Amino acid sequence: MVGKPSDEAGDNSSISDEEWQAFLQDSELGATAAPKEPSARARMVTERLRHQSEPEGWRTGPTPRDTRGSGRRRRQVWSVLGVALALGAVAVALRPSLLPGDPFGTREPKAAAVSPLPAETAAPTAAPGAAPDQVPTIDRPFAGSPALPWADGEAGVVLPVAKAVGSASKERVSKALELTRKLLVGANLEPKTLRGERPTAALSVLDPKQPDLLDDLDAFLRSPDRTHDPLTLFSRFDPDEVRVVGDVVKTRGRMTYKKGKHDGVIVHADYTFVYPVRPAEGPPEVTRTIVRRVIDVELPDPAHYDVTPGRLLLVRYDEELFNSACDVHDGFLHPRFRSAEPTAPTQTGPTVDPYDRSKGVGGDSASDSCGTVSRV
Incomplete structure (x- = not known):
C-alpha cells in the first residue's frame, strides 16, 4: 500500500486529500500513475506567468503618478460642477419659476391665449369689456389691459x-x-x-x-x-x-x-x-x-x-x-x-x-x- 508523501524541507504539498484518494483507487485498478507534485521551480514559473497575465492595477491599484492624476481630474470635475450648481442656485433664487413644476408656487399666472381683434371698420358702440385684474410686468406689459388683443x-x-x-x-x-x-x-x-x-x-x-x-x-x-x-x-x-x-x-x-x-x-x-x-x-x-x-x-x-x-x-x-x-x-x-x-x-x-x-x-x-x- 502506498502512503501519502510527507512534507519535506518546508515544501508543502499542493495535492489535496481528495486527489490522493483518487490516485490510490486508480492505482489499485492500474488506471493511472501517481500524480506528481510540481517542483518548487515549476511553482515559481507558474506564479510569475500568472502575475504577468493580470492587468496592471488589478490587485495593487494604479501607480502613484496615476493616483495623483486621477485626484486632479476629480477635483477639476467637482470644481466645474460646483460652479454650475452655484449659478443654478442663483438663477432659481431670482426666478423660482424656473424649477419644473414650480415647487414654491411663485410662478406668475400663465397668460391665457388671446385672439387678436379684427380691424376696426366702424365706430364702436361701447367701451371694451372688463379685463382680468392683473398687474403689468416687464415680461407682460399689457397684462390686465383691454388692449391686449389689439x-x-x-x-x-x-x-x-x-x-x-x-x-x-x-x-x-x-x-x-x-x-x-x-x-x-x-x-x-x-x-x-x-x-x-x-x-x-x-x-x-x-x-x-x-x-x-x-x-x-x-x-x-x-x-x-x-x-x-x-x-x-x-x-x-x-x-x-x-x-x-x-x-x-x-x-x-x-x-x-x-x-x-x-x-x-x-x-x-x-x-x-x-x-x-x-x-x-x-x-x-x-x-x-x-x-x-x-x-x-x-x-x-x-x-x-x-x-x-x-x-x-x-x-x-x-x-x-x-x-x-x-x-x-x-x-x-x-x-x-x-x-x-x-x-x-x-x-x-x-x-x-x-x-x-x-x-x-x-x-x-x-x-x-x-x-x-x-x-x-
Missing part, C-alpha cells in the same frame, strides 16, 4: 380700400391714405419720436407751403408751454424719466376718406395708442399711458392749387392724453406710477375710461380737466 404698432394702422372719389382718382386716394399712415406712425410709433427726439418722419409728409404750420410745430418742439405743446400732435417721453417697455405699442382705430374741398381727398383718422412704460431708474414698475388722436388731412390737386405735390395739409388735430400729468407742460408725457401716487397731484375732473372709443374726442376728458382714469 394689433401691435404699425400693424394696427389698416388702410381702407382706395376708390376714386369726386375728381380724385383711385391713385390719389391711395396716396393720401399712405401719407396719413406715415404721419400717424412717425408721430406716435417711431422709436426716435417716443424718445423725445425730433419727429422727422412725421414732419416730412406735411406741406411746407401750408401757412405757419411747420413754423408753429418747430416752436412747439423748441419751447413748449401750455398753449404751444407738441403733445397735441406727437407722443413723446422724457428718456431721463421714462422708458417704453419692449418694442410693442398697442394700436386700434380706423381711417375713412371723402371728397375734399380742393379737388382732392380728405382722410379722417381716429386712433388710440397704448404705451407700456417704466421709470428710467428705480424699481421695474410698469404702467401704461393711453393717447387717442383724431386728425383730418387733405391731399389737394397740385394742378389747381399752390401746394407741394405729395404733401398733406393738416386740417384738424385733436387729442386725449390719459395717465399723464396734466399740470406739466414741457412737451413730454408724464405717466403716474402706483409707487408715486401719494405724492401725485390730486385729480379734480371726472373719471373716464381711456379705452372707450365710442365717444367723441373733447369735452370733459382727462386731458382738459385733469380727471381720473378708471383703468390703465
